[in-house]
Amino acid sequence: MTLQAIKYENGTLEVLDQLLLPKESKYIPILGVEDGWKVINKMQVRGAPAIAIVGCLSLAVEISKEEFEKKKALRREVEGKLNYLISARPTAVNMKQAADHLISYINSLDNDESVSAQEMQARFVAAIEAMLEKDISDNRSIGEFGAKAVLNNVTDGEQVRILTHCNTGSLATAYFGTALGVVRCLHSASRLENCYFTETRPYNQGARLTAYELVHDKIPSTLVCDSTVAYLMKTAQINAVVVGADRVAANGDTANKIGTYQIAVVARHHEVPFYVAAPLTSIDFNVNTGDNIVIEERPQVEMTHINNIRIASPVGKL
Ligand SMILES: CSC[C@H]1O[C@H](OP(=O)(O)O)[C@H](O)[C@@H]1O
Numbered sequence: 516m517t518l519q520a521i522k523y524e525n526g527t528l529e530v531l532d533q534l535l536l537p538k539e540s541k542y543i544p545i546l547g548v549e550d551g552w553k554v555i556n557k558m559q560v561r562g563a564p565a566i567a568i569v570g571c572l573s574l575a576v577e578i579s580k581e582e583f584e585k586k587k588a589l590r591r592e593v594e595g596k597l598n599y600l601i602s603a604r605p606t607a608v609n610m611k612q613a614a615d616h617l618i619s620y621i622n623s624l625d626n627d628e629s630v631s632a633q634e635m636q637a638r639f640v641a642a643i644e645a646m647l648e649k650d651i652s653d654n655r656s657i658g659e660f661g662a663k664a665v666l667n668n669v670t671d672g673e674q675v676r677i678l679t680h681c682n683t684g685s686l687a688t689a690y691f692g693t694a695l696g697v698v699r700c701l702h703s704a705s706r707l708e709n710c711y712f713t714e715t716r717p718y719n720q721g722a723r724l725t726a727y728e729l730v731h732d733k734i735p736s737t738l739v740c741d742s743t744v745a746y747l748m749k750t751a752q753i754n755a756v757v758v759g760a761d762r763v764a765a766n767g768d769t770a771n772k773i774g775t776y777q778i779a780v781v782a783r784h785h786e787v788p789f790y791v792a793a794p795l796t797s798i799d800f801n802v803n804t805g806d807n808i809v810i811e812e813r814p815q816v817e818m819t820h821i822n823n824i825r826i827a828s829p830v831g832k833l
Contacts, residue, residue: 518685518731520565521572523647526579526640528572532559533686537727545569547577555603558718562687563761563797564650565649567609569721570600578636584630590625593639596619605809606770607761608799617642625757649811650689653794658696661792665697665755666706668788675701675754676749682724683759694735694757694792695728702734710736711747715772717818744778748785756782760793766812768805769793818819826828 517540529542534557543559545551551573554560560569574596583589597614604610608697624635669675677698681687684695689701701707710729715721722738723833729736739747747753756778762770769775769791782789802808819827 518728519690520560520562520686521569521647521689523572523644526576528569528576528700529680530554530560530569531686533561533724534559536675536686539602544575545576547580548573552600552603555600558604561604561718561720562682563607563609563759564654564688564693564794565686566604566607567613567745568646568650571597571613571643571646573602573606575640576588576803579640580722581638583632585662586630586635589632589636590621590637593621600688604811606811607797608802609794609796612796613646614801625801647689649692650794650796654688654691654693656694657693657792657794658691658700661694661697661790662700662704662706665699665701665788666704669754673754674706676711676751677707678713678744678753678756678778678787679725680713680721680756680758680775680778682720684725684727685726686724686728687720687759692728693794694759694790695725697757697790697792698729698734699732702732707735710734711739711751711753712736713739713741713744713774719812719821720772720811738768740775745781747780748787749762753785753787755788755790757790757792760791761795762802762808763777763791763793763798763804764802764808765800766804768808770805770808770810786815 520531528545530545531545532541535541540581543554551570555570557564579793597617601611621639624630624638639654679694684692698710712721712725726738758771758775760769760771779789
């Protein structure tokens with residue numbers, strides 16, 4: 516079992532094919548931007564931060580193999596390929612945020628006459644490589660801060676029962692995770708009684724990925740059907756719901772995996788504190804409210820089939 520979704524070293528990139536988990540643990544080589552776009556679009560790699568990191572690293576791999584005599588040629592190639600990578604999946608903002616930051620950075624290098632084309636290429640690749648460690652550092656901070664926030668609402672020494680949705684752990688980020696990072700910190704502090712997590716149809720991020728992570732880390736946990744969450748909050752004294760985010764709008768509206776909204780409504784009804792654990796790279800200050808967030812529509816086969824086996828009778832329009 517491995518929880519390293521992304522393996523990168525000196526211009527070589529491999530990603531864990533999450534479509535095969537938990538049955539098979541297989542790494543896919545990423546030789547450039549086209550490979551990066553495909554693994555993101557097919558959801559072999561998924562999770563808002565991981566999408567941005569893999570997308571940008573696929574560009575770093577490609578750029579590292581080329582030689583640029585002219586700085587403007589490098590800038591043009593970088594801009595075009597970053598904008599292409601954004602198109603792989605629309606809802607998570609992290610790839611767009613990373614692209615905007617990197618385009619601004621390479622423009623500053625292009626405009627700095629003291630920087631040669633070779634230096635520009637090296638500094639640009641280094642800026643992308645730094646995203647890996649930054650994400651892990653952010654996740655640990657989110658985990659510690661989130662655990663404190665959850666524990667502020669319970670009596671001293673009480674062990675907590677958490678509900679989470681989808682996968683927001685090491686398989687959705689560079690490592691450690693966001694909402695699952697909060698769960699990891701509660702467990703490390705010996706304050707976690709149990710983490711309930713939903714199967715998260717139709718891709719089954721919970722049943723396939725979150726289960727994989729919590730078993731690996733030996734964290735007390737229970738897999739529940741998506742349809743159980745209301746009953747669970749009625750009967751299991753859940754202390755908090757903690758979820759991730761694909762995109763948070765300027766007013767705090769949050770787009771996350773389908774099913775999150777109904778969990779939030781039920782949490783409100785049962786007066787269970789509801790937390791969104793997300794890095795700054797998931798916040799889009801250019802979008803005023805959630806109404807302006809593009810919600811992804813995936814192929815219907817992802818609902819009607821599991822491992823290429825039909826589980827839903829053929830019907831009309833789904
Ligand atoms: C830590 S971000 C996790 C985020 O990504 C998931 O979506 P997907 O598996 O489709 O990429 C889900 O929305 C999670 O909240």
